[in-house]
Amino acid sequence: xxxxxxxxxxxxxxxxxxxxxxxxxxxxxxxxxxxxxxxxxxxxxxxxxxxxxxxxxxxxxxxxxxxxxxxxxxxxxxxxxxxxxxxxxxxxxxxxxxxxxxxxxxxxxxxxxxxxxxxxxxxxxxxxxxxxxxxxxxxxxxxxxxxxxxxxxxxxxxxxxxxxxxxxxxxxxxxxxxxxxxxxxxxxxxxxxxxxxxxxxxxxxxxxxxxxxxxxxxxxxxxxxxxxxxxxxxxxxxxxxxxxxxxxxxxxxxxxxxxxxxxxxxxxxx
Numbered sequence: 001x002x003x004x005x006x007x008x009x010x011x012x013x014x015x016x017x018x019x020x021x022x023x024x025x026x027x028x029x030x031x032x033x034x035x036x037x038x039x040x041x042x043x044x045x046x047x048x049x050x051x052x053x054x055x056x057x058x059x060x061x062x063x064x065x066x067x068x069x070x071x072x073x074x075x076x077x078x079x080x081x082x083x084x085x086x087x088x089x090x091x092x093x094x095x096x097x098x099x100x101x102x103x104x105x106x107x108x109x110x111x112x113x114x115x116x117x118x119x120x121x122x123x124x125x126x127x128x129x130x131x132x133x134x135x136x137x138x139x140x141x142x143x144x145x146x147x148x149x150x151x152x153x154x155x156x157x158x159x160x161x162x163x164x165x166x167x168x169x170x171x172x173x174x175x176x177x178x179x180x181x182x183x184x185x186x187x188x189x190x191x192x193x194x195x196x197x198x199x200x201x202x203x204x205x206x207x208x209x210x211x212x213x214x215x216x217x218x219x220x221x222x223x224x225x226x227x228x229x230x231x232x233x234x235x236x237x238x239x240x241x242x243x244x245x246x247x248x249x250x251x252x253x254x255x256x257x258x259x260x261x262x263x264x265x266x267x268x269x270x
Contacts, residue, residue: 040092045067061081070266104163105167110173170210228255
């Protein structure tokens with residue numbers, strides 16, 4: 001059958017997209033060693049598990065993080081676990097890229113929340129009125145939409161220059177609350193809605209910047225955490241505020257990394 005030019009163009013586009021999708025897979029050949037680097041902030045390092053490698057110091061890297069779990073489940077010849085609690089995009093650039101090389105073929109990263117002032121926003125929402133929380137979230141969203149794109153572009157560009165042959169999987173952040181959920185104390189549902197909306201804006205902006213880079217893929221974890229947010233009637237995979245262990249607050253639990261992040265990442269890497 002002879003194809004018209006109108007038919008050939010969409011078919012060519014589909015074939016190109018299929019080839020690009022096929023390239024977004026961990027090397028399957030035994031002859032191709034997987035050299036994996038895990039970069040980013042506390043959502044990569046594994047804060048929230050309560051189980052940290054003493055050698056990682058204040059970076060709080062955990063064997064129960066999604067990065068360590070993914071490495072353990074694959075045949076990895078080299079694992080550079082550079083993620084660090086509290087890291088911003090500039091910290092990734094200045095302190096986490098030295099282990100990358102042309103041999104690095106898989107990179108994962110979660111970063112951007114600290115740049116947007118996530119911690120201070122959550123503190124404001126806990127301590128202030130509904131309107132105060134909304135203002136804090138609105139200000140963070142403005143930063144995410146105006147300033148964060150350039151910071152992410154710098155970070156992704158530097159990762160690509162240090163690891164020119166890597167597939168880079170950029171994991172986003174979960175929503176934190178189930179609205180109209182089981183919580184009867186704590187923040188109002190209005191505040192919880194503002195916070196969830198801020199997470200959506202952050203994920204959307206990260207996904208937009210990721211889409212500009214060949215060999216990069218955004219990994220959206222929000223649906224994996226659905227029904228397991230704070231105030232869910234089922235087991236929550238996220239810590240609520242904990243004044244006795246404040247650093248764990250609003251981070252995934254060990255189940256969150258194992259049952260939320262890891263399967264979502266594995267679904268796209270194989």
